[in-house]
Amino acid sequence: MASTFTLNxxxxxxxxxxxxxxxxxxxxxxxxxxxxxxxAPLIAGLDVGVARITSNGTVxxxxxxxxxxxxxxxxxxxxxxxxxxxxxxxxxxAIAAKERATxxxxxxxxxxxxxxAEYALRKALARISASENKK
Amino acid sequence: xxxVRDIRRRIRSVRNMQQITKAMKMVSxxxxxxxxxxxxxxxxxxxxxxxxxxRLSQAGDTVHPLLVKRPVQKVVYVLITSDRGLCGGxxxxxIRKTTGLIAETPQEVKLVTVGRKGRDFFRRGKxxxxxxxxxxGDDPSFNQAKEVAKEVIRLYEQGExxxxxxxxxxxxxxxxxxxxxxxxxxxxxxxxxxxKQYIFEPSPDEILASLLPKYxxxxxxxxxxxGKASEQGARMTAxxxxxxNATDMIDRxxxxxxxxxxxxxxKEISEIVGGAAxxx
Numbered sequence: 193m194a195s196t197f198t199l200n201x202x203x204x205x206x207x208x209x210x211x212x213x214x215x216x217x218x219x220x221x222x223x224x225x226x227x228x229x230x231x232a233p234l235i236a237g238l239d240v241g242v243a244r245i246t247s248n249g250t251v252x253x254x255x256x257x258x259x260x261x262x263x264x265x266x267x268x269x270x271x272x273x274x275x276x277x278x279x280x281x282x283x284x285x286a287i288a289a290k291e292r293a294t295x296x297x298x299x300x301x302x303x304x305x306x307x308x309a310e311y312a313l314r315k316a317l318a319r320i321s322a323s324e325n326k327k
Numbered sequence: 328x329x330x331v332r333d334i335r336r337r338i339r340s341v342r343n344m345q346q347i348t349k350a351m352k353m354v355s356x357x358x359x360x361x362x363x364x365x366x367x368x369x370x371x372x373x374x375x376x377x378x379x380x381x382r383l384s385q386a387g388d389t390v391h392p393l394l395v396k397r398p399v400q401k402v403v404y405v406l407i408t409s410d411r412g413l414c415g416g417x418x419x420x421x422i423r424k425t426t427g428l429i430a431e432t433p434q435e436v437k438l439v440t441v442g443r444k445g446r447d448f449f450r451r452g453k454x455x456x457x458x459x460x461x462x463x464g465d466d467p468s469f470n471q472a473k474e475v476a477k478e479v480i481r482l483y484e485q486g487e488x489x490x491x492x493x494x495x496x497x498x499x500x501x502x503x504x505x506x507x508x509x510x511x512x513x514x515x516x517x518x519x520x521x522x523k524q525y526i527f528e529p530s531p532d533e534i535l536a537s538l539l540p541k542y543x544x545x546x547x548x549x550x551x552x553x554g555k556a557s558e559q560g561a562r563m564t565a566x567x568x569x570x571x572n573a574t575d576m577i578d579r580x581x582x583x584x585x586x587x588x589x590x591x592x593x594k595e596i597s598e599i600v601g602g603a604a605x606x607x
Binding site: 200202203204205206207220221222225232233234235236237258259260262264269271273274 | 365368369371372373375376378379382383468469472523524525526527528529533534537538541544545548
């Protein structure tokens with residue numbers, strides 16, 4: 193059996209996931225970030241994107257939006273603004289959000305609006321990609 | 328003495344009110360359970376965030392505008408109340424504490440209100456509002472807390488506030504709620520216990536820059552959740568005692584009604600007897 197470590201995914205709305213995993217790939221602030229068991233203590237910022245979690249040979253996908261990861265004592269904790277497992281994502285809603293954000297971006301207004309719309313768009317894209325690759 | 332029919336009418340109206348208070352009590356009991364669950368669900372995130380902040384503080388001399396203490400000239404109170412009434416002393420207690428605090432604060436005080444009740448009360452006063460947030464609903468989301476946090480951080484960074492306090496009602500139990508006060512900004516850097524050497528990616532400063540606003544958001548979110556749970560708890564107790572009072576009142580009114588009915592019958596009998604006696 194492959195060695196494992198404990199992964200905890202928490203968001204302000206509650207615990208999303210807690211399980212023993214073999215390998216995770218996270219959307220780090222400066223590119224993707226892979227973590228294997230017995231990783232050195234690490235605190236890293238996360239970007240909006242898809243986290244891939246390998247446990248028992250199967251890969252789970254979680255859409256995360258921003259936050260941090262802390263790795264210590266052979267356990268990793270992801271603190272995300274939002275985190276959704278691929279099976280709980282409402283694909284219709286994500287697609288609608290994507291369209292809304294695209295529309296808002298094309299009708300250029302003030303600076304802050306653009307930032308927010310971009311953030312919304314990236315979140316929607318992460319959700320869509322997390323749920324689509326499932327199939 | 329009121330007639331039998333009047334008393335009967337009053338009993339009916341009290342009974343109708345009792346049905347309403349009873350229903351409200353049951354509804355808020357259900358909502359309380361939900362609010363409590365959310366409060367518990369938010370805890371691991373808040374604890375972890377606190378932990379990361381502690382470990383960041385021990386990483387060395389990190390600086391960030393939200394950590395810097397300034398000479399205090401302007402104080403902002405963020406007051407978290409409910410949107411709706413009929414919840415006992417919930418809003419009144421917190422507002423009383425707030426007015427007391429404002430009177431004690433020598434500096435210039437301004438307000439940010441979350442919830443309709445606090446806003447309505449202080450709108451009559453002389454204290455200036457910097458922002459108001461209403462209609463959070465029974466199920467506040469993290470995004471709503473984020474909006475509040477964004478505004479508060481903006482005020483702090485622009486020098487509109489040198490210190491920010493959160494005033495909310497702490498949920499102790501369904502029957503006990505405590506008005507509380509927490510310093511929100513500047514953030515007190517927690518004492519880091521020396522432990523492991525962490526790798527930071529990107530630099531500790533950059534992580535801190537994105538973590539501190541989150542910390543503020545989480546604090547606000549938690550106090551909104553505490554407030555919601557307290558509100559439902561207070562409403563449940565208030566409605567429960569209202570229902571009990573209605574029962575007492577119905578009992579008293581029934582007694583009065585029976586007495587009036589009895590008196591009317593007695594009067595009638597004595598009239599008949601009196602009439603019969605007059606005929607003899």
